[in-house]
Amino acid sequence: MNNYFFNVLRSGINTTFQDKGRFHLQHLGVTPGGCMDFKSFSIANALVGNSLDEGVLEFAYQGPLLKLEKGEIKIAITGNVYFQIVKSNGEILDGECNRTYFLREGDQIDILATKQSAYGYMAIEGGFEIKSFFKSVSILSRAQIGPNEGKKIKINEMIFFKRPSKNKKNYSAKVLKNVKNVIRVLEGPQFDYFSKESQKDFFSKEYKISNLTDRMGMRLEGLIIKNIKNTNIRSEGITKGAIQVPADGQPIVLLTDYPTIGGYPKIANVTSVDYDLLIQKTPGEKIFFSPIKLHEAEQLYKEHLNSISEIIKNIKEIN
Amino acid sequence: MFKKLNNIGDCGIVCDFGDEVNRAVNANVIKLFYHIKDEISKGNLHGVLNYTPSYNKLIINFDLSKINSSKIIDFLKSVDFSKISFSKKNKKLIIPICYDFEMDLENMCKTLKMSKEEIISIHLNTDFFVYMVGFIPGHPFMGDLDPKLFLNRLKTPRVKIPPGSIGVVEKFCNIYPYESPGGWNIIGRTPTQLFDKQNETNPCLLSPGDTVKFKSISKEEFEKLANE
Numbered sequence A: 001m002n003n004y005f006f007n008v009l010r011s012g013i014n015t016t017f018q019d020k021g022r023f024h025l026q027h028l029g030v031t032p033g034g035c036m037d038f039k040s041f042s043i044a045n046a047l048v049g050n051s052l053d054e055g056v057l058e059f060a061y062q063g064p065l066l067k068l069e070k071g072e073i074k075i076a077i078t079g080n081v082y083f084q085i086v087k088s089n090g091e092i093l094d095g096e097c098n099r100t101y102f103l104r105e106g107d108q109i110d111i112l113a114t115k116q117s118a119y120g121y122m123a124i125e126g127g128f129e130i131k132s133f134f135k136s137v138s139i140l141s142r143a144q145i146g147p148n149e150g151k152k153i154k155i156n157e158m159i160f161f162k163r164p165s166k167n168k169k170n171y172s173a174k175v176l177k178n179v180k181n182v183i184r185v186l187e188g189p190q191f192d193y194f195s196k197e198s199q200k201d202f203f204s205k206e207y208k209i210s211n212l213t214d215r216m217g218m219r220l221e222g223l224i225i226k227n228i229k230n231t232n233i234r235s236e237g238i239t240k241g242a243i244q245v246p247a248d249g250q251p252i253v254l255l256t257d258y259p260t261i262g263g264y265p266k267i268a269n270v271t272s273v274d275y276d277l278l279i280q281k282t283p284g285e286k287i288f289f290s291p292i293k294l295h296e297a298e299q300l301y302k303e304h305l306n307s308i309s310e311i312i313k314n315i316k317e318i319n
Numbered sequence B: 001m002f003k004k005l006n007n008i009g010d011c012g013i014v015c016d017f018g019d020e021v022n023r024a025v026n027a028n029v030i031k032l033f034y035h036i037k038d039e040i041s042k043g044n045l046h047g048v049l050n051y052t053p054s055y056n057k058l059i060i061n062f063d064l065s066k067i068n069s070s071k072i073i074d075f076l077k078s079v080d081f082s083k084i085s086f087s088k089k090n091k092k093l094i095i096p097i098c099y100d101f102e103m104d105l106e107n108m109c110k111t112l113k114m115s116k117e118e119i120i121s122i123h124l125n126t127d128f129f130v131y132m133v134g135f136i137p138g139h140p141f142m143g144d145l146d147p148k149l150f151l152n153r154l155k156t157p158r159v160k161i162p163p164g165s166i167g168v169v170e171k172f173c174n175i176y177p178y179e180s181p182g183g184w185n186i187i188g189r190t191p192t193q194l195f196d197k198q199n200e201t202n203p204c205l206l207s208p209g210d211t212v213k214f215k216s217i218s219k220e221e222f223e224k225l226a227n228e
Helices: A038-047 A196-202 A272-279 A294-313 B023-041 B069-077 B105-112 B116-124 B219-226
Strands: A005-010 A016-018 A056-060 A065-070 A073-078 A081-086 A092-094 A100-103 A108-114 A119-124 A158-160 A170-172 A182-187 A207-213 A217-221 A242-244 A252-254 A266-270 A286-291 A316-318 B004-007 B012-016 B048-053 B057-062 B092-097 B128-133 B140-143 B158-161 B165-169 B172-175 B180-182 B185-189 B211-216
Touching (some): A038 A073, A038 A272, A056 A108, A073 A081, A108 A119, A182 A294, A266 A272, A272 A294, B004 B069, B012 B069, B023 B048, B023 B128, B092 B185, B105 B116, B105 B185, B116 B185
Antiparallel strands (some): A005 A065, A056 A119, A081 A108, A182 A266, B012 B057, B048 B057, B128 B211, B158 B180, B165 B185
């Protein structure tokens, strides 16, 4: 272990290390996990010149307060985040997302809150010094898998990084906010378990995001969806973004840390193109679901990935 | 072999083997599972991320930036089940159980009108087949119990079940690898660790398709094994 580290002065609500996730283990009960918002995760790494797979800090709602105890390091914060940099001389800078900052020993980064969004990311040049499990540094706190003994970051912990920054230039990316509230979905494997009327309601009425929302799932409140076949199915493997409807008729969207096997019928599945948009919605926000076809979903996702590549290609040096 | 092949979302495929749950159906699910695993270890099916067997289905998850549904369906249609051999890969395990840690045996005796000894003896004499592993890491769903032991889930699930607890419901038996909530009828506990995150190459004791037999141990033996 080297000597470059941050001290955690405040942990935040749900601060973890994340990368793209851990694969080829779902048959053993290990969910892929990984970053919730792939776009913000990728841009954070690109800004500090990392490989796009490097592990970053993910936080939700209130983020951590970190003091750079040893070393000099370049950081980038992405998402829609309110944060400040407190210089060692007491000077306070209001931070901007999607650009880099160069921190010196004694500086603090205070990630106060995500604004009208749920998740934000902090990447550092060269990456954090963290141990991977099955080729991933994603923390799955429910099963205590991953670095930091698989636990969320706590106060007074030390967060080590691989090396001090070499490149002192700063960079910024141009990222447009997506404010849509329509989530495009594909019909689920048990779509025909629900009444014709409920199928119509599901694609036309609003659903409110409830407080019971975390990395594993998002519970929605809205018109009751009526099951006309069977409210339980034989347990089967789960896919990220599956929208299952238990007996109470209120849908649950299964998110990144989903249970690997589930036994409720699924009315729909969130498309890959709109997944990042959905998970950034906060409790109380209202959304609509709109059905599209598989080939459209595939084409839209291709365009979405191209737009991320464009943002990364257009990262510019600033002063 | 498949009854249906469908997409589930834009980055998943469901291989449906029919509605029945029995070992013959599940054996085909597991055959396909090992076949996909082999293909991936040979460097094929680039972009496939997970392949999760359950009783009568296999769900394939993939990275839509690398592969898509139609390519996976083409691959699946070309699979010749008669040419896949997988039986040699399955393990036979003996797992110790201490019935002194039961939580529901007395109620089970009343419901089933059997003695504790009879229930335990049926459990010990069953060759369990691991249909699937999942929900949480290392958690096996095993069958088939004698229909004489058929029980439903508890009306009110427990908030906390100690790790290692062994439960039964219907014709199935499970082991809770972590402390968790649960509604199964708990008949004992094992000191055996089901998921070892220190072991990167093989973290999970049981895989789909393995067979398990239980061995009764005393409380003293339990403590000894738990401290090893």
